[in-house]
Amino acid sequence: MSPVEMNLEARFDAYVAEEKKIEPKDWMPDAYRKTLIRQISQHAHSEIVGMLPEGNWISRAPSLKRKAILLAKVQDEAGHGLYLYSAAETLGVTREQMLDDLHTGKAKYSSIFNYPTLTWADMGAVGWLVDGAAIMNQVPLCKCSYGPYARAMVRVCKEESFHQRQGFQVMLNLAQGTPEQKAMAQDALNRWWWPSLMMFGPNDSDSPHSAQSMKWNIKRFSNDELRQRFVDMTVPQAELLGLTIPDSDLRWNEERGHYDFGEIQWEEFYNVIKGNGPCNKERLAARVKAHEDGAWVREAANAYAQKQQAKKTNATTHAA
Amino acid sequence: MSSTQHEWPLWEVFIRSRQGLGHKHAGSLHAADAEMAIQNARDVYTRRQEGVSIWVVPADAIAASSPDDKEVMFDPANDKVYRHPTFYKLPDEVNNM
Ligand SMILES: [Fe+2]
Ligand SMILES: [Fe+2]
Numbered sequence: 001m002s003p004v005e006m007n008l009e010a011r012f013d014a015y016v017a018e019e020k021k022i023e024p025k026d027w028m029p030d031a032y033r034k035t036l037i038r039q040i041s042q043h044a045h046s047e048i049v050g051m052l053p054e055g056n057w058i059s060r061a062p063s064l065k066r067k068a069i070l071l072a073k074v075q076d077e078a079g080h081g082l083y084l085y086s087a088a089e090t091l092g093v094t095r096e097q098m099l100d101d102l103h104t105g106k107a108k109y110s111s112i113f114n115y116p117t118l119t120w121a122d123m124g125a126v127g128w129l130v131d132g133a134a135i136m137n138q139v140p141l142c143k144c145s146y147g148p149y150a151r152a153m154v155r156v157c158k159e160e161s162f163h164q165r166q167g168f169q170v171m172l173n174l175a176q177g178t179p180e181q182k183a184m185a186q187d188a189l190n191r192w193w194w195p196s197l198m199m200f201g202p203n204d205s206d207s208p209h210s211a212q213s214m215k216w217n218i219k220r221f222s223n224d225e226l227r228q229r230f231v232d233m234t235v236p237q238a239e240l241l242g243l244t245i246p247d248s249d250l251r252w253n254e255e256r257g258h259y260d261f262g263e264i265q266w267e268e269f270y271n272v273i274k275g276n277g278p279c280n281k282e283r284l285a286a287r288v289k290a291h292e293d294g295a296w297v298r299e300a301a302n303a304y305a306q307k308q309q310a311k312k313t314n315a316t317t318h319a320a
Numbered sequence: 321m322s323s324t325q326h327e328w329p330l331w332e333v334f335i336r337s338r339q340g341l342g343h344k345h346a347g348s349l350h351a352a353d354a355e356m357a358i359q360n361a362r363d364v365y366t367r368r369q370e371g372v373s374i375w376v377v378p379a380d381a382i383a384a385s386s387p388d389d390k391e392v393m394f395d396p397a398n399d400k401v402y403r404h405p406t407f408y409k410l411p412d413e414v415n416n417m
Contacts, residue, residue, distance in 0.1 A: 025387045075367065082364050086348040089330065095350060096327045152347070159368075301352035302328065308353060 016217050021147040024090040032216055035209070036146055037091050039218065041098045044084035045109035048102075049283050051077045053117040054126060062120060069166050070123060076159045083152040090148045103288045111269065112195050114277030121174050121181075121188035127167015129189075129196040129234070135160045136230045137200065140220035149218075168237065175241040182242075189238065190246045197261075198269045200227040206266075231259050330379040331357040333364075335371035343375050351376075 001009070008027050015022075022028055051074050058074065061067035085095055101107035112130055117123065138160065141153040174185035201207060201223040213219035221229075231250075238245050249262035272280070328350040334343035346365045351357035357376040365371065385393055401407050410417060 023387070025384070027387070072367075075363075079364050079367065082349060083347055086330075089348070094327065155347075298328065298352075301356060302326070305353035305356075 013215075016145045016215075019143075019217070020145075021150065022145050023147045031212075033091050035213065035216070035218065036149065037088055037093050039213075040084055040088040040091075040149055041093065041101070042108050042110075044081045044088060044098065045102045045107055046113065047077050047081035047084060049109045049113045049287060050130075051081075052283055052286055053113055053115070053279075054123060056117050057120060057123050060120070061123075066123075066170075073127070073163050073166065076163065080156045080159070083155055084149075087146075087148040087152040099291065103284070103291060105275070105284060108273065110199060111272040111277060112199050114272050114279045114283060115191070115195055116279050118191075119184050119188060121171070121184040122192070124167050124170030124174060124185060125188035125192040127163050127165075128171050128237070129167075129192050130199070131160055131163040131167060132234065133196045133199040133230055135164060136226050136233075140226075141218075143217075143220065145217035171241055171243070175243060185241070186243050189243050193246050194264065194268075197227055197230070197264055198266075200224075200230065202266065202269075203264075228258055231261050235259050328352045328356075331361075331376045332379050332382060333357075333361040334375040334377070335361075335365055336373040337371055339372055343373065346370075348379060 009029055012022075012028060012032075022032075054070060054074050054077075058067060058070050061070050085098060088098060089095060098107065102109070112133075117126065135157065138153055138157055142150055142157055144150045144153065171185050171188075174181040176182075204210065204222045204224045207223055210219060210222060214222075235245060235250065247262045249260060251260055253260045271277070275281075329352075330348055331351055331354075332348050333346045335346045336343045346361070349357065349360050349364055351360050354376055358374050361374045361376055366374070397403075
């Protein structure tokens with residue numbers, strides 16, 4: 001590194017340490033840029049792939065009201081993906097490149113979306129737990145040091161709370177319904193609980209990049225801190241529903257002032273990340289197909305725009 | 321590769337949140353032309369009545385000051401404190417001026 005660059009980097013570090021924001025054209029270390037591109041694009045991919053498990057139930061929602069709510073939620077997730085792709089583009093990566101990385105399997109997305117949504121109760125569990133965990137992760141990002149990411153997250157967070165509330169309401173209705181409906185809700189909780197805890201990422205001791213991200217004010221709280229908060233918040237909600245969290249080690253720890261909970265099965269987590277989850281292939285295939293099926297629309301729109309442009313140019317030349 | 325295979329151009333989106341306020345930058349999006357950019361901006365940025373008017377501008381049509389010029393551009397205003405009303409100490413009797 002040249003002395004000039006060292007100076008720039010020192011200034012950058014001091015600036016970020018003062019809680020100031022970095023904007024697209026400002027000087028930033030290469031590693032900061034790369035970390036952000038990776039994180040924001042993965043986040044965008046998660047929003048987009050995240051539409052699939054819920055999209056699965058739009059045509060089978062139990063009422064018109066539920067169908068409209070689910071449609072609105074899935075549309076929001078599309079919006080979240082788009083805010084985030086544009087935020088990533090301010091760092092110099094193209095949309096095409098990001099989509100390419102997703103479609104070739106080079107880029108990752110949240111592994112939670114590789115689980116199937118088997119019953120209507122899964123729409124409740126996903127909103128309540130998956131969106132709930134996402135909110136826990138996303139709220140601190142509203143204060144992250146990179147301006148466009150922080151601003152995108154403010155919009156996202158405003159919209160997320162409806163997602164979690166509608167999910168909880170689905171669970172509540174089922175939990176207060178017939179014994180079969182309650183059993184369906186319990187089954188959904190059983191299947192979504194552990195994958196939701198995995199959404200916070202590996203334990204702090206196995207999370208090598210966290211320290212740098214914390215120093216850069218991209219990350220504010222450690223994986224384990226956020227996971228603990230999620231557990232503490234969710235246990236009373238499950239009690240209110242009259243449902244049982246599938247963890248025999250779960251109990252209130254008076255001394256710590258937090259719930260203790262069981263060991264997470266990390267082999268499962270890494271196995272799903274590696275591509276061996278129940279739905280990895282299906283999810284990716286659905287995204288690739290959507291992209292390929294849309295190719296003619298993108299081309300037609302471009303051709304139309306060019307034709308209109310040519311007409312306009314012609315008109316002005318003739319007028320002149 | 322034909323030009324139709326290239327990705328749609330990038331547009332910056334500005335939204336007037338309510339009558340009486342200026343348009344404010346909301347974000348950006350891709351669209352083939354201005355009409356589509358406005359349509360997409362409506363779907364992406366105003367799903368909850370966040371706006372009453374939308375501007376879209378091709379991103380490459382925006383000229384911007386450079387961050388490297390920040391000091392040259394904006395620091396000279398720093399020592400002109402007499403441009404602020406608080407610079408003038410007046411008798412208490414005219415305190416509401
Ligand atoms: Fe989202
Ligand atoms: Fe959501």
